[in-house]
Amino acid sequence: MRDILNDLENDLRLSDPDPVRRAQKQMRKPLPRRFYKNVSVAGEGESYSVLLDGRAVRTPAGNTLALPNAQAAQLVAQEYDAQGEEIDPMTMPVTRLVNTAIDGVASDTQAVAEDILRFASSDLLCYRAEGPERLVEQQAQAWDPVLDWVEAELGARFVLAEGVMHVEQPRQTIAAVAAYLRPRRAPLRLAALHVMTTLTGSALLALAVEAGAIEAEEAWRAAHVDEDWNIAQWGEDAEAAARRAARRRDMMGAVALLKAMDEANGERGTRE
Structure with missing residues (x-):
């Protein structure tokens, strides 16, 4: 289970648990370019999603990234909003953690x-x-x-x-x-x-x-x-x-x- 969590905690599925070596591996690959302009949070019932130009974010495994309250969803939204021309998962600890919870821990x-x-x-x-x-x-x-x-x-x-x-x-x-x-x-x-x-x-x-x-x-x-x-x-x-x-x-x-x-x-x- 620990190996699975190490793999899932990074959007790019880089398996090295050491954050510096993981970053070095990541630098060898081009980071995905930011493809969205607007980041928002939408709630339906007791589930909140993060939207990029109106489309819900999904986890690496393809699940909808849904959170139980607006405060938690805002943390993920802020990480997406803070990205520059490229999306760097290493600067998105809450997003990686949420992906791990949804795709692995659950x-x-x-x-x-x-x-x-x-x-x-x-x-x-x-x-x-x-x-x-x-x-x-x-x-x-x-x-x-x-x-x-x-x-x-x-x-x-x-x-x-x-x-x-x-x-x-x-x-x-x-x-x-x-x-x-x-x-x-x-x-x-x-x-x-x-x-x-x-x-x-x-x-x-x-x-x-x-x-x-x-x-x-x-x-x-x-x-x-x-x-x-x-x-x-x-x-x-x-x-x-x-x-x-x-x-x-x-x-x-x-x-x-x-x-x-x-x-x-x-x-x-x-x-x-």
């Missing part, structure tokens, strides 16, 4: 949820450095509040380990995460959670962001405590910085989609 939500649970079973936040002391402190400052929230909100207590040796999490802990995920099986929401999980290496950070327990920027920094420590010691590689910037763009696209859905849900008092 057909097998169970497999996607299980993938998130696999991340939880070896979550980034559970693996602590043995040293130096300052890095240990930074990990604790960034990660412990999230684990505290998980225990309070989900009733799940995770076992911590030093180093990279795998630690088995209690069955009841993973079961609690599974139960928390169960009402979050709507394809768009689940796809956004999956993207956030894979980009941060932490299902717990993704769930905390979705719940509003931690801001997206704070979660992004928490996911890169180790990387930032190494940068402070050895400096930053330009290609690695570009790769991280591309990942961050995809992360914030997922967060924006969740916020758009939650704002609309708040008006109706429901969760999608």
Whole structure:
């Protein structure tokens, strides 16, 4: 399922999950030229479509790109409207995410949820450095509040380990995460959670962001405590910085989609 999601997340079906290498592959192929002038959103019932010169956008698999509320549809419309003479899917994280949800996640939500649970079973936040002391402190400052929230909100207590040796999490802990995920099986929401999980290496950070327990920027920094420590010691590689910037763009696209859905849900008092 993860390979399928990597393929579907890009309109051109480029399979490399690394955003920099994916962009390099894309540059070898001419980008499609912008063929439309006007972008709009049209609603019918509880479904909203993005229109290019009055024609509904379709996903790479040929499905109608339909969204549950106007706020979410506007995010996709803005990405299309922002395109220049060429259409560059790399600059359209919400559109790629929506395509993934419709063409891939919707057909097998169970497999996607299980993938998130696999991340939880070896979550980034559970693996602590043995040293130096300052890095240990930074990990604790960034990660412990999230684990505290998980225990309070989900009733799940995770076992911590030093180093990279795998630690088995209690069955009841993973079961609690599974139960928390169960009402979050709507394809768009689940796809956004999956993207956030894979980009941060932490299902717990993704769930905390979705719940509003931690801001997206704070979660992004928490996911890169180790990387930032190494940068402070050895400096930053330009290609690695570009790769991280591309990942961050995809992360914030997922967060924006969740916020758009939650704002609309708040008006109706429901969760999608």
